[in-house]
Amino acid sequence: xxxxxxxxxxxxxxxxxxxxxxxxxxxxxxxxxxxxxxxxxxxxxxxxxxxxxxxxxxxxxxxxxxxxx
Numbered sequence: 001x002x003x004x005x006x007x008x009x010x011x012x013x014x015x016x017x018x019x020x021x022x023x024x025x026x027x028x029x030x031x032x033x034x035x036x037x038x039x040x041x042x043x044x045x046x047x048x049x050x051x052x053x054x055x056x057x058x059x060x061x062x063x064x065x066x067x068x069x
Contacts, residue, residue, distance in 0.1 A: 002043045006034055 013027040020028075033044065040047045048063070056062040 002037050006030060006037060010034075 010027045010030055013030070014025050017025060019025050036044055036047060042050075048066070051066075052058060052063065
């Protein structure tokens with residue numbers, strides 16, 4: 001479902017044709033979330049839960065660091 005919403009948002013932002021100095025439309029702001037959702041295959045919350053239970057070993061410091069961005 002997240003992929004569908006991201007695709008819809010991208011189409012809408014491209015249609016608006018609001019571009020920056022370099023000619024890029026506002027869909028560039030979707031790139032980080034697209035990389036996460038399409039690369040990982042799940043939502044950001046699913047990725048976060050997987051990291052929490054696995055690599056981060058239920059340590060909250062990496063969570064806080066990740067949420068700063």
